[in-house]
Each structure stands twice: as structure tokens, then as C-alpha cells.
Amino acid sequence: MPGSMEGHVIHNYTMMMGNKKNTKFLYLTLAIIISLLFVFEAWQPSDIDSTPPVTTSYWKHNHPPPLGRRANATILILARNSELAGVISSVKQLEDRWNKNFHYPYVFLNDEPFDANFKRRVKELTDSQVEFGLIPLPDWVQPDWIDESIASKNREHLVKQGVIYGGSVSYRNMCRFNSGFFYRHELLTKYQFYWRVEPDVTYYCDIDYDPFLVMQDQDKLYGFTIALTEWKKTIPTLWKSVKEFTREYPQYVSPHNAVDFISDDGGYSYNTCHFWSNFEIANMDLWRGEAYTKFFDFLDKKGGFYYERWGDAPVHSIAVSLFARRDQIHYFSDIGYKHEYFSNCPQGEQHRRGKCWCDSKSSYQLKNGALQITSCLARYEDLFK
């Protein structure tokens, strides 16, 4: 049956052709699947499960403090729980620019207990020891010899005059605490030097040396970065009280004092110049000594911390200017620093050495800068001419 034979052949041929088509289709499908897999693979982070983690052997932390001499010193921060973000910013900068190489411990003080989150976040920032302290109530309260009716009337008066913090009792507690109590706190008694740090300050430059050792080796008592004038309305009777004190205790006034920093007429009146105390590197022997102890008690009894709004900056500055030798006051010109509004930006070689990121031309301390009129740096420098 040629016909049927033929038909069979044709049938087989079509079957064969059909199989070929199927195989082709199979190959095509496989090829598409494989290329899709490649495309899909390319979208994936390729090493997601295959890269070994960075093991702890690579981490550099908890190394011991640098070998060599250290001062008996701490970094001191007074702050509220609500200021955590600003505290973190200040501490992180200080660590990065300086303390990660020096490992000085921290003391945090507060008139309320620090909360667990505050402590955890702060401790994450440093390998140094960190202690958190509560300020005893009597050191942070308006004393009972203050007549509250007079104090509140005076506060209202300052508010009306637009004086910043004029109506705040807690600000006054803070100023009094910083004037006469912090160095007696149980967490501080073991230390001789402190570096005061506030929330939200800026450190512009690397600090590749130990400022505490400079203080110790060169017999310095007080270090500052910014010197400026005070608002007279906050201290109307402060200088009168100071003069009363020095008349009663002339023996405490150093023969090599820095009265020309605080007075333009040999001590008759106060020119309101002071070292800005939100930055201080100082020796607490100064505050713990007989002269300052008597001085603080004398001023405290006058009541000006509450009847007026005496700041710890003028109180500290007047004391160090009168009771210390002038060469015991040190200007840390190479520490780039800013507290809101005013900055100290190092100049020339110091700027280069510290790899500072502030603009030298914008430093508040500049002699010919626009703000020079309220800067007191020239008066400090004139002490040594």
C-alpha cells in the first residue's frame, strides 16, 4: 500500500518534525528560565549569606589608657534628662577630637536622677569610666535666709527688662551650684582637675595633647577659651560685695593678681569682664581653698544669687582674678570651641595643627572682629605686656 506506506512515512515525518519542535520549545523555555535566573540573581545582593562577619578581633576598643603620665582629672557635665541629644553631641565631639586618645573619666550631675535611657546612650559613646550623680537637695534650692517676697519681686523686674532667665529660679539654683557646690559633690572629691562641658557645644579642632597636664605642669589654676562682658542688670551689687570682702580679707588678694582684667580703674569698678564658664578647665584646689570658700559663703549670704541673677562665670572670674597669680590663668587659644553665639577659632599655625573646621576670620575673639567690643580677650592679653 504505497499510498498507505507513503501515508505512514508522512505520519512518521510529521511526528519527527513534531518532536523536533517540542525539543526546540523545551530548549527555548530552559534558556529563558536560565536567563531569568541570571537576571534575578543580578538583582540580589550577591554575597548576602557568604561574607563572614567582621569579628571582634578587628575591633579597636577598650584599649588601656595611653602609657605615660595622667592628671587626676575628670570631664564634668551638669545636665537634665531632657538635654540628652545635646549631651550626646558634645560628648561625641569631645571623644572624637580628644578623649578617645586620653580616656579621662566622666562625671554627670543632675538635680533629678538620670534615667536609664540617658545613661545607656551616654555610655555607648565612650570607653572611659562614666559616673552619674544626684545633687543633694540643699545644694540646689533657694536657701531659707532668702526673702522670697523680695526675690520674686526682683525676678519680675528682670523679666520686664527682658533679661534672659530673669524669672527662672532653677537657673539661679544652677548658677549657685556651679559657683559653690559642684566641687564638693561626692563624685568629684577624688579629683583635682575638671573640664566642664555643656550640652550642644562644638569642638572644632583635634586636640592632640593633654590640657590637664599643661595645667598641672605649669601650675595653672584656671583655663578658658572665651572672655566677654556680662549684662550689668544681672549683677548690680556684685562688685560692691566683692569690695566689702577684700576690705575684710585683704590677705587673700594675690600680689600678682589679674585685677586689670576685671577692672579698668584699678579695682574701683567692675568692667563686667569674665571667662565664659560653660568651658572651664580648672584646678579645684582653687575653689576648695580658704580664700574661695570664705568668698563664696560671703557672697551667698548677700543673697545676690537669688535677689539678682549672679552667674557662676563672673563669680569664678572675679575670684581667680583676685586670688590667683595672673600667670595661673591660661587661655587655651588652640581649642576651637563654640557655645551658642560665641566661638573661639584658632588662628594661623594653631588652626592648621588642629585641623580645625571653623573659619578663623569668624572667631569672636578676633582683635579686629566686629564683636570685639564685647570681647575681653585684649584685657587678658594686656596683663602680660
Ligand SMILES: Nc1nc2c(ncn2[C@@H]2O[C@H](COP(=O)(O)OP(=O)(O)O)[C@@H](O)[C@H]2O)c(=O)[nH]1
Ligand atoms: N540638671 C540640671 N541642669 C541644668 C538646669 N539648668 C541648667 N542646667 C545645666 O547647666 C548648664 C548651663 O545651663 P544652660 O541652660 O546651658 O545655660 P546658659 O548656657 O547660660 O544658656 C548646662 O550644662 C545645663 O545643662 C537644671 O534645672 N537642672
Ligand SMILES: [Mg+2]
Ligand atoms: Mg549653655
